[in-house]
Amino acid sequence: MHELSLMEGVMEIVKDSAAQNNIKRVKHLKLVVGKFSMALPDSLRFAFDALAGVEELFQGAVLEIEEKDIICLCQQCQQRTTIEDGFHFVCSSCGSIRLEIVQGRELYLDYYEGDEN
Amino acid sequence: MVQVRLESNLLGANEMLARKNRGVFQSQGLLVINLMSSPGSGKTTLLEKTIEYLGDRLKIGVIEGDLYTDQDARRIEQKGVRVIQINTEGACHLDAGMVGKAFAELPGDDLDLLFIENVGNLVCPAEFDLGEDFKAVVISTTEGNDKPLKYPLIFREARVILLNKIDLLPYTDFSLERFREDLAQINPTAPVFLVSGRTGQGIKEWNEWLLGEVRTRGIKD
Numbered sequence: 039m040h041e042l043s044l045m046e047g048v049m050e051i052v053k054d055s056a057a058q059n060n061i062k063r064v065k066h067l068k069l070v071v072g073k074f075s076m077a078l079p080d081s082l083r084f085a086f087d088a089l090a091g092v093e094e095l096f097q098g099a100v101l102e103i104e105e106k107d108i109i110c111l112c113q114q115c116q117q118r119t120t121i122e123d124g125f126h127f128v129c130s131s132c133g134s135i136r137l138e139i140v141q142g143r144e145l146y147l148d149y150y151e152g153d154e155n
Numbered sequence: 156m157v158q159v160r161l162e163s164n165l166l167g168a169n170e171m172l173a174r175k176n177r178g179v180f181q182s183q184g185l186l187v188i189n190l191m192s193s194p195g196s197g198k199t200t201l202l203e204k205t206i207e208y209l210g211d212r213l214k215i216g217v218i219e220g221d222l223y224t225d226q227d228a229r230r231i232e233q234k235g236v237r238v239i240q241i242n243t244e245g246a247c248h249l250d251a252g253m254v255g256k257a258f259a260e261l262p263g264d265d266l267d268l269l270f271i272e273n274v275g276n277l278v279c280p281a282e283f284d285l286g287e288d289f290k291a292v293v294i295s296t297t298e299g300n301d302k303p304l305k306y307p308l309i310f311r312e313a314r315v316i317l318l319n320k321i322d323l324l325p326y327t328d329f330s331l332e333r334f335r336e337d338l339a340q341i342n343p344t345a346p347v348f349l350v351s352g353r354t355g356q357g358i359k360e361w362n363e364w365l366l367g368e369v370r371t372r373g374i375k376d
Contacts, residue, residue, distance in 0.1 A: 051163050059157065061159070076279060077165075125307035135343045147163045149162075150158075154157060
């Protein structure tokens with residue numbers, strides 16, 4: 039449900055940056071979303087479509103979303119574990135539950151591309 | 156075609172304001188708890204019970220988050236503590252900016268403990284740091300024991316978990332065993348208190364633990 043306000047934030051960032059870089063038309067935006075963030079890619083796309091349709095700067099722009107797996111570093115054996123479905127935070131090497139999440143909480147705008155005229 | 160790399164964190168603005176709040180809270184030696192749950196889990200009733208138990212020993216303040224009403228703030232006010240209402244006007248979570256403004260309106264700088272009662276929602280509030288010391292999550296037996304697996308982020312982030320409406324346990328299919336098993340994998344370190352806002356069961360244990368946290372905080376400062 040907060041995807042709409044997140045997407046408004048994305049578009050504000052791009053608007054400011056486009057003005058600074060003299061970009062008149064945005065063609066492509068790339069977001070990186072971790073699987074342990076609470077933002078759903080489908081909801082982000084829906085929000086983007088709803089918001090981009092009414093802004094000339096974003097007409098025809100394509101939103102790309104890269105999802106990142108949840109990866110933990112074991113505090114016991116220092117091995118990395120990818121957490122699959124079920125969110126069971128258990129080290130696949132030694133079975134420890136002392137895991138630090140090192141990937142999967144991402145939520146950022148990587149880059150955008152556009153034309154200067 | 157021009158490419159502009161930004162690597163801009165979507166929550167960056169909130170995180171900056173949360174750091175600012177944290178600085179203000181710490182300078183006042185205040186323990187701040189972000190209280191989160193689904194709608195109807197009993198956050199406000201547990202707050203009332205907590206204020207009744209600790210009100211003589213600690214100076215407690217409350218920031219109440221709600222979509223539109225001030226009903227919860229009025230309930231809390233009757234317990235004789237200082238309370239500020241935030242109406243999010245439809246937003247599904249509190250953010251650090253709202254909390255910073257509300258705290259500036261909260262009278263006095265002699266508080267020991269501040270509760271921020273978030274909007275009832277297990278999804279969005281988990282993403283927004285408010286500057287709190289820790290997150291406390293309330294879940295009730297009537298919601299079912301599958302909530303930690305369905306909303307892992309909020310349960311992972313919690314420093315303490317309160318299972319409310321424990322008096323209703325025999326009338327539900329809630330499996331305490333399964334709940335504990337799931338939590339052991341999502342968040343093995345958070346203490347879990349079994350409480351009832353209605354009968355008062357477990358309120359003492361939860362409050363004594365909380366008192367310990369406030370005292371530890373005082374020593375650290």
